[in-house]
Amino acid sequence: MSLTLVLTLLLSVLIGISLGLLGGGGSILTVPILTYVAGMNPKEAIAASLFVVGATSAVSVVTHARKKRVKWRTGLIFGAAGMVGAFGGGLLGxxxxxxxxxxxxxxxxxxxSLAMIRGRKDHTPEAQENDLPVFKVTIEGLVVGLVTGLVGAGGGFLVxxxxxxxxxxxxxxAVGTSLLVIAMKSFAGLGGYLTTISLDWALVGGVTVAAILGSFIGARLAGRIPEAALRKGFGYFVLAMGVFVLVQELPAPANLILGFSAAGIGVLAVLCGFLIPGCPLRRASGTSTAKHATAEHTATEAR
Structure with missing residues (x-):
């Protein structure tokens, strides 16, 4: 077994940890690993990532479902609409x-990443108990499916x-439900790519097994990390990977200009969120922290 293959399989464990913990990020890791470590052609890496992420998500969603972290109706409608968009995106991609x-x-x-770092302006508790409107879910699923099928991502970073x-x-x-959606859309997008791409299934199978093992670790960690920290951590991770891919793919000096620009936006987001009074990011973070503190105080009084 070559050193390259061993490194590829070890890094593939991170794919599963990302999916199990964050409900996304699988393709964000898989595509660079298969392209820059395993040496696959970018289009083959994109197609392979759809299989790896789809299979890993299908296994991981079972663990989340047992812990009541999957909205089945929302996920199935979103996933079905996303499959249509993903297949078309795969054909075009x-x-x-x-x-x-x-x-x-x-x-x-x-x-x-910037949307995830900023967060929502408000939090509606009733949305936690009810499934989302069918029309809204369908439209979002079609759009996200088309985009993710086109760029070869399972879609967690959008779902x-x-x-x-x-x-x-x-x-x-959202993490648990996204895994159901990702599994459905990934296999649909793969079907579109396989009309023009052939894969090394032995390598893809090995990466998939390693990712599935990692997903069990990630699923056990999910739910133990505060929501605000999980969302922002996911956002910064996606930002870092986006800058890395830009630097790798764009010719000089455009790669450095855009790479540093994206990194600078991330630094400003951090400064705004934690150091500058009145910043929307700071308010969002403060609101989430205040709600968390209030919940803890209420629970203490109840005890």
Missing amino acids: GRIPATVLMIAFALMMVAT VPALALLGGLPMPV
């Missing part, structure tokens, strides 16, 4: 230059914000 796909992939990551930020689901439930 197989005919677009690899570099264009990777740059689009990175830009989408940066935009999504989690869609469910948590737009839908109002609490982060642990």
Whole structure:
């Protein structure tokens, strides 16, 4: 077994941990690992990531479901609509230059990371108990499916914000539900790619097994981390990976300019969120912290 293969399999464990813990980030890790470590062609890496992430998500969603962290109706409707969009995106993605796909992939990551770092302005407790409206879920599913199928992502880095930020689901439930959606959309997107791409199934199978093992670790950690910290940590992680891919794919000096620009936005977000009074990020964080503190105080009084 070569050193490259061993390193690829070890890093693949992180794919599962990311999916089990965050409900996303699988393709954000899988595509760079298969491209820059395993040496796969970018289009093959994108197609392979759909299988790896889809299979890992399908296994991980079972663990989350046992802990009541999956909204089945919302997930199935979102996933069904996303499958339609993902298949179309997969068909189109197989005919677009690899570099264009990777740059689009990175830009989408940066935009999504900023939304996750900022968070929602309000939190509606009733959304935790009720499924989202069918029409809204269907439209969001089609759009997210098309985008994620096009850039070869399972969609967690878009599905989690869609469910948590737009839908109002609490982060642990958004994570669990997103895994159901990811599994459905990933296999649909893979079907589109396989019309033009062939894969090394032995390598893909090994990466998938390693990712599934990691997903058990991630699922056990999920729910033990405060919602605000989990959301912001996910956002900063996606931002870092987006900058990395931009630097790798863009020619000099554009890669350095855009890379430093994206990194600078992230630094400003951190400063705004934690140091500058009156900043929306600070208010969002403070509100979440205050709610958490109030809940703890109420629980203490009840005891």
